[in-house]
Amino acid sequence: MKVLIDEEKCVAAGQCVNASPDVFDQREEDGIVVLLNENPSAELADDVRNAAAVCPALAIRIAE
């Protein structure tokens, strides 16, 4: 699984961090998404898919 993020679309809601804190974080200064792990392991896959689904700005894409 490869995770792609679009910083320009990100609205800093932080929903992805709630869903998958091992893979996503937010910048201190403006809350924009930070990708901690762009190739998450299989056991994180469900959380990451959930993070992409709950992002209100559609800023997370997953290439399986």
Add this chain to the structure above:
Amino acid sequence: MTAPGRVLVVGASASGLTTVESLRRKGYTGEIAVIGDEPHAPYDRPPLSKQVLSGAWEPQRATLRTEEILSGLAADFVLGDEAVALDPAARTVRTASGRELSADAVVLATGVRPRILPGQQGLAGVYVLRGLDDALALKAELRPGARLVVVGEGVLGSEIAATARTLGLEVTLTGPLSAPMALQVGPMVGGLLAELHQEHGVRLRLGAGVAGLSGRDGRVTGVELSTGETLAADVVVVAIGASPATEWLADSGLTLDNGVVCDSRCRAADGIYAVGDVARFHHEGYGRLMRLENRTNATEQAAAVAGVVLGEDRPYVPVPYFWTDQFEAKLQVHGLLPADADVEVVEGDVAARRFVLRYASEGAVTGVLGWNMPKQTRLRRQEVVDALHTPVSTP
């Protein structure tokens, strides 16, 4: 309980689409049909008042999913046809063009419609902003130097005022409350938003209701206030809130009261569910009916309803969340911000316009609001969650 053989989703916006996606993600392989009144493929609404209206984005960028992803959902999208009646016992929906669609489970996701002012229809130059076509029609009128009056000081009205001012229009924001978004964020942050708008040159005429619109030769010329003042206008946007789109359900026998009334599982009747802006569900955490018009609710509630449709038995107990971007301010709100709450600065500095506020009622945290501190605000969300799950002792 076994999964339904066929699911019908009425509404093809964020909550309708997410219902379909959640059903598939949960492994549902039965038939799904979706009815949408607009001809467009599902698109996202928050950018309409910001990036689409300003022209920063091409409209296609607000599309929710590519054609490939949509077709991968193996759902039958019936677009450009409006649902006009529901028979809940037969779980059959009739559309404007005469189609009849039946299913074992029906999910109502028809959203809301903008309220309008008396005399607004038939007067050129007066707009609402709900759909993509609304945004594009309004955008075409937003020429630098034009006089725009925004009626409605809520989230949408305040965002439109900021976007239009950034485009160089002469903007006046009017509404009955004393400050922008005073109802949503309380008087203190409302006051800060008023300062922000005024610094950027938005004229505020707040604290007065609108008496009517004036026009000449079929085109709007101004907005008349209850004080007798008339605000001259070349263009007017009416953003005075929205009503749940439930007219078509009037004869259905469902309970309609500021939305489709549902239980804590978002069930309106046997096999009938509601989701998104139109759903007024029983929130077990707050112990009352709630209807949430915000983007994250559309997604979260759709996932919850998909689970219930497939036989899960879990209440929907979200922490409400919304954000707004106006000029250089990015506000994030988790939880509820009652007007009479005690407000405390818990991070940052109000004067520096980077801070987090905690709102509490009778000692219990009800919500947090961040101004240009999204991460720090989210970290405080847990306090809202904890308070929500602490039973309130009632005398």
